[in-house]
Amino acid sequence: xxxxxxxxxxxxxxxxxxxxxxxxxxxxxxxxxxxxxxxxxxxxxxxxxxxxxxxxxxxxxxxxxxxxxxxxxxxxxxxxxxxxxxxxxxxxxxxxxxxxxxxxxxxxxxxxxxxxxxxxxxxxxxxxxxxxxxxxxxxxxxxxxxxxxxxxxxxxxxxxxxxxxxxxxxxxxxxxxxxxxxxxxxxxxxxxxxxxxxxxxxxxxxxxxxxxxxxxxxxxxxxxxxxxxxxxxxxxxxxxxxxxxxxxxxxxxxxxxxxxxxxxxxxxxxxxxxxxxxxxxxxxxxxxxxxxxxxxxxxxxxxxxxxxxxxxxxxxxxxxxxxxxxxxxxxxxxxxxxxxxxxxxxxxxxxxxxxxxxxxxxxxxxxxxxxxxxxxxxxxxxxxxxxxxxxxxxxxxxxxxxxxxxxxxxxxxxxxxxxxxxxxxxxxxxxxxxxxxxxx
Ligand SMILES: Cc1cc2nc3c(=O)[nH]c(=O)nc-3n(C[C@H](O)[C@H](O)[C@H](O)COP(=O)(O)OP(=O)(O)OC[C@H]3O[C@@H](n4cnc5c(N)ncnc54)[C@H](O)[C@@H]3O)c2cc1C
Numbered sequence: 001x002x003x004x005x006x007x008x009x010x011x012x013x014x015x016x017x018x019x020x021x022x023x024x025x026x027x028x029x030x031x032x033x034x035x036x037x038x039x040x041x042x043x044x045x046x047x048x049x050x051x052x053x054x055x056x057x058x059x060x061x062x063x064x065x066x067x068x069x070x071x072x073x074x075x076x077x078x079x080x081x082x083x084x085x086x087x088x089x090x091x092x093x094x095x096x097x098x099x100x101x102x103x104x105x106x107x108x109x110x111x112x113x114x115x116x117x118x119x120x121x122x123x124x125x126x127x128x129x130x131x132x133x134x135x136x137x138x139x140x141x142x143x144x145x146x147x148x149x150x151x152x153x154x155x156x157x158x159x160x161x162x163x164x165x166x167x168x169x170x171x172x173x174x175x176x177x178x179x180x181x182x183x184x185x186x187x188x189x190x191x192x193x194x195x196x197x198x199x200x201x202x203x204x205x206x207x208x209x210x211x212x213x214x215x216x217x218x219x220x221x222x223x224x225x226x227x228x229x230x231x232x233x234x235x236x237x238x239x240x241x242x243x244x245x246x247x248x249x250x251x252x253x254x255x256x257x258x259x260x261x262x263x264x265x266x267x268x269x270x271x272x273x274x275x276x277x278x279x280x281x282x283x284x285x286x287x288x289x290x291x292x293x294x295x296x297x298x299x300x301x302x303x304x305x306x307x308x309x310x311x312x313x314x315x316x317x318x319x320x321x322x323x324x325x326x327x328x329x330x331x332x333x334x335x336x337x338x339x340x341x342x343x344x345x346x347x348x349x350x351x352x353x354x355x356x357x358x359x360x361x362x363x364x365x366x367x368x369x370x371x372x373x374x375x376x377x378x379x380x381x382x383x384x385x386x387x388x389x390x391x392x393x394x395x396x397x398x399x400x401x402x403x404x405x406x407x408x409x410x411x412x413x414x415x416x417x418x419x420x421x422x423x424x425x426x427x428x429x430x431x432x433x434x435x436x437x438x439x440x
Contacts, residue, residue, distance in 0.1 A: 041303060042296045042333065046116060046341055054113040057098075061120045064093060070124035076247045077393050080239065082206045083127050083247035090131055091161025095121075099135045099282075101143060104155035111282070111344035115289040119337075122293025123300075126397035127247030129293060133286030134202055134248060137405070138165040140279035141211045141224050145266030150226065154209065166207035168198040168253055169276050175200075176410050178213075178276070183255065185214040185223050192225060192265070194233075194258040204251035205239050211279075212255070213272045222272030226264040233258040244396030281358050284405045285347060288340050288361040291369035291401040292333060298369075298376035298394050299329050305380045322379060329372045336365045356418045359411040366401035367408055373398045 047055050068089065076083045090096050098114055100106025109117075114132070121129035139158050142151065142165060157163045174180035183196025194214055201210075210227045227234060237252040267275055303326060306317030316322055343361035346354040377384035377391045384391040402408050 041300050042330070042337075046337060049341070050113055050116065054110070054116075057094075057107075057109075057113060058116045058120060060093070061095060061117045064089070064095075065120050065124045065128075069121065069128050073125035073127070074388070074390065074393065076125060076127050077244075077397075078246070080241065080246040080249050082203070082249055083131075086125070086128050086247065087131050088161060090128060091159075095132060096135055096161050097159045099132065099139060099143075100155055100159040104143075104151060105159040106155075111285055111347045112341065115285060115340055115344045118286050118289035119293035119296070122290035123297040124293075126245055126290065126294065126393075129286075129290040130202075130245060130248050133283045133290060133405075134167075136282040136286055137279050138167040138203060138207070138211060140282055141167070141266050141275040142209075142226065144278055145224055145271060145275050146226060147263055150264065163208040164203055164206050165209040165211060166201050166203040167276075167279060168201050168204075168210050168212045170200050171197060172199050176407055179273075181213065181215050181222065183212070183214040184217050185225060185260070186217055188259070190262045192223070192260045192262070194225060194227065194255045194260055196255050198253040198255075200240075200250050201253055202248050202250050204236050204253055205249055210234075210253065211266065212253075213276050216269060219270075221270040222276075223269050224266030224272040224275045225260045226266060227255075227258060227260055231258050231260070243399060244393070245400050277355075280405055281347070281355055284358045284362040285340070285343055287401050287405050288336075288343070288358075288365035291362075291365040291398065292336055292340060294394050294398060294401075295329070295333050295336075295365075295369040295372040298373045298391060299326065299333065301391060302326065302329075302376035302379040305383070309381075316379070325375055325379060329375060332368050333372065336361070336368050339364055353418075356415060359406070359414045362401075362405065363408050363411040363415065366398075370398045370402055 047058060050058070069086065072086070076086055087096075094107060095117060097106045098109035098117065100108070102108045118129050118132055121132065135158075139155075142154060142158070146154065154163070154165075158165060169178060169181075171181055171183060173182060181196075183194065183198065185192040185194050192214075194212065196214060198212070204210075208229050210229070212225050212227050213222055214225065215221075216223050229236075233256040235254040235256070237254075239249040239251050242250065266272075303317065306322055306326070307315055309316040311319070317326075339357075340361040343354070343357040346357050351357075373391065373394045377395050380389065380391055383389050386392060406414075
């Protein structure tokens with residue numbers, strides 16, 4: 001059953017340009033999309049921007065999180081083994097498919113939908129959320145650059161979760177500064193001979209295919225190659241222990257004279273860097289969504305504790321100092337959600353400044369998540385520090401969002417450089433008189 005439209009619908013109507021009837025129908029569609037909506041601490045207003053069928057998908061993922069992924073999250077994160085059950089569930093339920101084009105069995109989902117789905121997953125389980133951002137990272141270059149024959153052979157199976165790919169960019173001497181890659185792909189007839197090593201590669205222990213970015217010798221350009229797991233000369237190290245993000249292990253790769261057929265090149269020679277940037281762009285938007293989901297979950301947990309716990313004669317949540325902390329967290333999260341929404345819209349439209357907004361969204365959301373999770377853990381006292389309380393896991397998982405897909409400092413550099421570059425040709429501030437400011 002739907003509800004009676006009210007003042008908030010009139011505001012939505014005014015702001016969106018929809019007729020009142022359209023806004024009301026959207027609300028009805030959303031209510032009808034799944035089980036009756038349970039009120040949430042963080043409002044569902046971003047969902048109003050989605051079509052009814054998209055709202056149903058968010059609702060479906062929310063239900064999966066409530067019934068399966070959320071209750072299983074602690075167990076999934078107990079050991080750093082690939083969480084096959086979670087991955088198969090996400091594949092079976094069509095969540096993995098959101099990353100793939102319809103022509104290959106995917107649902108070609110808009111980013112404005114995907115950020116909502118990833119936010120839902122991140123609210124309960126970083127492993128599940130990272131399986132979706134990791135799918136973008138590892139499969140996007142195949143979608144964008146593989147030959148038609150390779151796409152036909154691989155994409156439907158990747159989409160159904162029957163096989164996996166991994167994205168191998170980072171090297172021991174090239175992380176933030178990816179242009180420092182030293183892996184080399186030397187042309188040899190109708191193939192490339194690949195030598196070098198890669199570090200921190202998610203899914204290295206489970207992937208069937210590796211998207212590898214390497215340098216073309218003497219050209220200063222990069223090439224993307226698709227390397228099968230069983231290629232002669234490819235060695236995968238044992239999994240490497242880490243602080244969090246359990247359920248999606250990492251390992252290193254070594255390539256020794258690995259012969260890769262030219263037909264397995266992604267795009268043209270010289271496209272390697274742009275293919276990597278395209279994959280990273282989608283994954284960055286996903287990281288922001290995951291971080292916001294986790295931050296939302298952390299505030300929900302802290303606010304619940306604030307209601308349950310009595311201190312100094314009243315509930316913890318009735319203390320003004322605690323309310324101010326919660327107010328800061330909730331306000332910042334809503335601001336960050338709004339920024340992410342803009343970044344996702346820009347990506348969907350293909351706006352020229354989409355990458356800068358993705359950097360802003362990722363920087364803001366991931367730094368905010370680390371702060372929110374730290375404060376939420378503080379608010380839950382000793383319980384927050386225990387392993388059987390979810391915030392300990394949230395706390396460990398939050399750190400990687402600030403490092404992976406470009407560390408926060410790298411995004412600051414990208415954004416700051418863009419500000420300085422654009423100001424050179426932007427309108428001069430009307431309060432300034434002519435001439436260099438150094439003459440004031
Ligand atoms: C769990 C995990 C999974 C990963 N999965 C993958 C994967 O699947 N595929 C892949 O290719 N890579 C992957 N990575 C690698 C990841 O993308 C890199 O760790 C990240 O890009 C940072 O590179 P780095 O670790 O070499 O840090 P470095 O480049 O050594 O930088 C260290 C720190 O220096 C600071 N810094 C760097 N540059 C600047 C600057 N210009 N100004 C100011 N400060 C700066 C930042 O704080 C940064 O964190 C993964 C990493 C981890 C930990």
